[in-house]
Amino acid sequence: PGNEKADELAKTGTKDPLLNVADTPALSITSARTMLQEKFDDHWASRWQARTDCRQTKHWFPTPNKPKSQALMHLDRLHLSVMVQLVTGHNFLNRHSSLINPEENDECRLCLEGEESSFHIMAECPALARARHTVFGLHVQTLPLVWSVP
Numbered sequence: 001p002g003n004e005k006a007d008e009l010a011k012t013g014t015k016d017p018l019l020n021v022a023d024t025p026a027l028s029i030t031s032a033r034t035m036l037q038e039k040f041d042d043h044w045a046s047r048w049q050a051r052t053d054c055r056q057t058k059h060w061f062p063t064p065n066k067p068k069s070q071a072l073m074h075l076d077r078l079h080l081s082v083m084v085q086l087v088t089g090h091n092f093l094n095r096h097s098s099l100i101n102p103e104e105n106d107e108c109r110l111c112l113e114g115e116e117s118s119f120h121i122m123a124e125c126p127a128l129a130r131a132r133h134t135v136f137g138l139h140v141q142t143l144p145l146v147w148s149v150p
Contacts, residue, residue: 041066060147068149094107094108108120108125113126123141
């Protein structure tokens with residue numbers, strides 16, 4: 001009988017127009033932080049998808065990848081520098097050199113078959129097929145690239 005009376009009063013209370021909304025429990029800090037983080041991540045993803053530049057970087061990060069981004073940020077300065085050059089394409093490979101100086105050749109020095117870019121080296125250069133297979137388990141990669149920070 002006590003439970004039935006409690007249920008009856010609870011139902012009555014939900015229909016009470018005088019119910020004070022200020023009495024509802026506040027959002028916990030953890031819940032608020034989680035909601036904000038989700039909104040931030042959604043905003044990050046939509047801004048990244050809307051960008052029409054960053055073509056080479058999008059080979060590596062077709063969508064934002066927080067674990068890989070955090071792993072990159074934990075690299076020492078030298079290795080982070082190398083990874084930024086590789087991911088952005090702003091490096092010393094022939095494709096970038098030819099963008100800076102149009103008289104330069106963008107041909108791959110290893111295979112002489114394609115444009116020497118980060119993507120070519122990591123995904124399709126025949127001269128590096130064995131090394132790619134050893135490291136990534138693939139002779140040729142397609143998009144999205146298979147890779148990890150280590």
